[in-house]
Amino acid sequence: MAALRIAACQLNPTVGDIEGNVDSIVEQLHAQAAAGAQLVVFGELAISGYPPEDLLLKRAFTDACDGGLARVVAATRQHPGLVAVLGACEQVDALRRYNTAVFCRDGAIVARHRKRLLPNYAVFDEHRWFDEGDVAVPVVDVQGVRVAAVVCEDVWFKEGPVAEAANGGADLVVVVNGSPYVRGRLDDRVEICAARVREAGVPMVYVNQVGGQDELIFDGGSFALQADGSLAALGPQMVEYSTVIDFEDGQLRGDVAPRLSALDEVYDALVLATRDYVDKNGFNEVAVSLSGGIDSSLVSAIAVDALGADRVHVVALPSRYSSAGSVEDAEKLARNFGIDFSVIPIEPAHAAFLEMFVPHFEGRPPDLAEENLQSRIRGVVMMALSNKLGWAPILTCGNKSESAVGYSTLYGDTAGGFAVIRDVPKLLVYALARRRNERAGYDAIPAAVLEKAPSAELRPDQRDDQSLPPYEVLDPILEMYVEEDASVADIVAAGFDDATVRRVVQLVDRSEYKRRQTPLGPRITDKAFGRDRRVPITNRFTG
């Protein structure tokens, strides 16, 4: 068997930007060929970006993707013998469509593998868009090395296409992926693939895409495994990168990038998601309603790390119930990060509304209506600034714990375009903020923000723990109920108070209508609210 130089190109495509995505692919193809690569591998549906969702139902879209693929194929003509493998939508006729890995060489498509296993759980809807692959895994001779390609989910189950490729005589299997991030998923991928290569006795090169796409983050971290399952190469996480891997005498050899720590991985994923949402949607400057609390402080930090201080505006919107400390903390944070800071007291609108309501609210004591009013006034102000000054999107600051139990005001603090920490439980919010300060080497997020008791400050002396269990209790209950679909009985059996569990579960169930109207945000857990958890609003089951 000859030696082979492989480039594993983890690119950051933009869904629907077919020309731009093809430009990047062709550019890498030329660059890697110039550096001696003979096999250049890209991600899943690399032409369209992954996942294009119902755009796939438009014939104009799949035709445009075909045009993009033709450009990549043509580019291989300049590098005789070089093989490019990439994912592309294959629209066969009006009825049949496949998620395909394409081998291109010398200006022609020389082989195709149609994805067999179509994930249709969690965030995936692939049976909606694709037919199951119905042809044998092809094995292509690349400079004397017999190479097979499969697609993403194809490697997740035993006795699947990887084993078939090995039985078909493959010396090497390449996997093209659009595998979305959740905490620790890279370890899962390596473990699963190690099992596959050990079963099949064939080494593997796994190429993932990178970048944010609506709710999904793709974390890169492409890798290569020897036939015994050991790690031969690893690309960096959260950035575009092409990892060069040499294959000789059945062994793979390449650089192993350092792994991010568990906290840095989440933080950097949120930064990537935020940057890509803003940039890919063509936005410029963003804004955050900065209360001086932990959530909006963390979101502001992420925004600065994603976009640079020049592109971030923060606004303090104190009401009659806001503490002086909150505005001071907000101002201090803005100064630390070097971002534009405004203060707009909401009292004039607040007073005007209360006066308007007098004839309608007469004789009724203050309650949630008056609390929500303040939050909604803030929403109106932020949206007016957004409309007038072009600050968009407004980044919202609700965390997963609040989102779960509905501890938020619809059209108030939830008003905006991107919910940066929507999938981050409150305890993790604290950990990320502390870690951000560690990385900065000082309290960029002021110590007071980390130390004070959480409060919405919508009535005098309000504190979160007047309405909710402490987050040390709430977060693990939510993890069991939301992420693990555990029942009340299961959670109580795990040691939590029955009444508390029932109250939390009821709050989660009753808040579904709110979550449906809040902006999307990046997924970092095993089950995020959004496309990952599809429960009815109209539902009387609880348990």
Next chain:
Amino acid sequence: MAALRIAACQLNPTVGDIEGNVDSIVEQLHAQAAAGAQLVVFGELAISGYPPEDLLLKRAFTDACDGGLARVVAATRQHPGLVAVLGACEQVDALRRYNTAVFCRDGAIVARHRKRLLPNYAVFDEHRWFDEGDVAVPVVDVQGVRVAAVVCEDVWFKEGPVAEAANGGADLVVVVNGSPYVRGRLDDRVEICAARVREAGVPMVYVNQVGGQDELIFDGGSFALQADGSLAALGPQMVEYSTVIDFEDGQLRGDVAPRLSALDEVYDALVLATRDYVDKNGFNEVAVSLSGGIDSSLVSAIAVDALGADRVHVVALPSRYSSAGSVEDAEKLARNFGIDFSVIPIEPAHAAFLEMFVPHFEGRPPDLAEENLQSRIRGVVMMALSNKLGWAPILTCGNKSESAVGYSTLYGDTAGGFAVIRDVPKLLVYALARRRNERAGYDAIPAAVLEKAPSAELRPDQRDDQSLPPYEVLDPILEMYVEEDASVADIVAAGFDDATVRRVVQLVDRSEYKRRQTPLGPRITDKAFGRDRRVPITNRFTG
């Protein structure tokens, strides 16, 4: 072959209300048995209500459904020989779950059919929740008649389970369904089923559920077809009803309910959807922000027809730009329908906000920011009334044409819990309003509302046609682009102006983020915004 009396019971279950659903089933079982029925047929997933979505992923839920099914099975003990057929979730083990039709007799389950064809397109995600049926279609002897049962999608394709049932010796096929409404779908169902029975040479009884469930409406209209495809019986649309059908000498015989006209069908579907959303979610009184325009007038009429005048509040929220005629028209409508009417001018809050914005907006001319501001103030007022007085949900009034092109203010007129006419194009809004007046026998919706030029009244002399093409042009473009996934080229080829088509398509694409944050509403077309159309927000493809 003996004679057989069949009851086709189209019930209105509530998703997750297992006890309540089983109560209704058992009650019908006893009532129909008392009336001589020997075969009693219910809908798909009748225990849980359809579709229960990700509740199916909770073991506590499927266990509870099993408990509900056991109650139905036990109830058959009281009617020796009677067979009940109903849809139920069949959780076999941790990994396998089927959408099953169950035959119950004499206190036991005597046969099961596992749904073969799992729809995973449009609003359906059944591959997410179920495995494909893997056993032969059972044929059960019911008083000497050999009866087979299949489930919904099983009848939509040739050479499927219906043919198999006939080959297996069935004299009659029953179909349990949760088939959601769109305009004219009943005709489609009858046509498709007629093709199936003609192919298989076997008569059919088709039982659908009825009622609103989040975005979906189930329209009932259960029916029976002779083996030659001719209609033998038809249940009424949009109401709970049990149709009695006699089967003798291979012929079915029952009542044929009158069909609703095309307009009445849509109107009654919206009424049903609104009533069920409100009642099944445990709400009491609803509110509408009534502008005096056609959309909010129609929504108010639907609300009254759904809930009764006592449960509907309408509020006029005039700004400095509202015409006097608008408030008069609103008041007149409220008087005609006998509903509670309030006027809350928004000027005080409007003036307060404008003053607050002076330092921030200085030197910038009035634009969309000031227009949206008024709409958002109205949203704040409606939500405050909702929070304080318990008026919930707020019914929102955006139509499909506006929703498509983003002609709405997020957190303003879109603020609320149920978007009654979200899937109704503007021209159909007019037709439904005219028809409502026809049915009333007078202009309950004032004639002026139907006659004036559409306007948002957010600046002096504003009219919709300053921002949008006339609805006679816009609506057909939208139908092609949204419902048919036609390309710009296709639409231009159909005779529309190129620049207009491009502008409309761009507006649709750019408004996706707005639609994701608006309340759900009932689906009446072949492709509604919501679960029916899953396009990315981050997307650069247009065409």
